[in-house]
Amino acid sequence: MTPQERTAELAEGLAAVRARIAAACAAAGRDENEITLIAVTKTFPASDVRLLAGLGLTEVAENRDQEARPKAAECADLPLTWHFVGRLQTNKARAVAGYADVVHSVDRSRLVSALSESAVRAGRTLRCLVQVSLEEDAAGGPAGRGGAAPDAVPGLADEIAGAAGLRLGGVMAVAPLGADPLPAFTRLAGLAGEIRRNHPDARIVSAGMSGDLEQAIACGATHLRVGTALLGGRRAIVR
Incomplete structure (x- = not known):
């Protein structure tokens, strides 16, 4: 596929997603400007990140450090905001703190400490979200998606807010597999509101993917x- 063909394909996907967002916002009585669209580019090459940036989409997410780090380096000349959205081991915190602007998957105290130390060492400030487990057992589910138990979320938010080099951004969650996402997202909204009572600037609610963005909105x-929905089916990275 030529770059021109891929650009057209991405533009079509982006237009379709933006149309869905517009319709969902209209149905919910919300302003489209309240929504930030993040392209999850895992398994896709840096060339796609460049094409998306050319189309005006500069919020990019990855879920594995070994893929994210070289891709961020390759696109360092672009005005991008990099989001790390996958489960994060504490021994990867230093690497992720070097390029990520927003970490969506903070789910335990040890990770707060590791990210804080790494951010200070790198001279950066990381915006961090508390990942909430919305599985019934609040243990991350069989796929190991991670997330703090709902009753642990306020305390973890306080830890992030008080940590050097970190800024509390809000909350993130993934809807449980095979279930109606509305009850889970409603619960997340309640937790987000609880956190905002103590941390008014923590306004991010990161929820909704290709299959459930309408319910999230x-x-x-x-x-x-x-x-x-943006990039098509997953593919091996070809540089």
């Missing part, structure tokens, strides 16, 4: 993490 999501 209806429940107050501010940031959508969309991959397949």
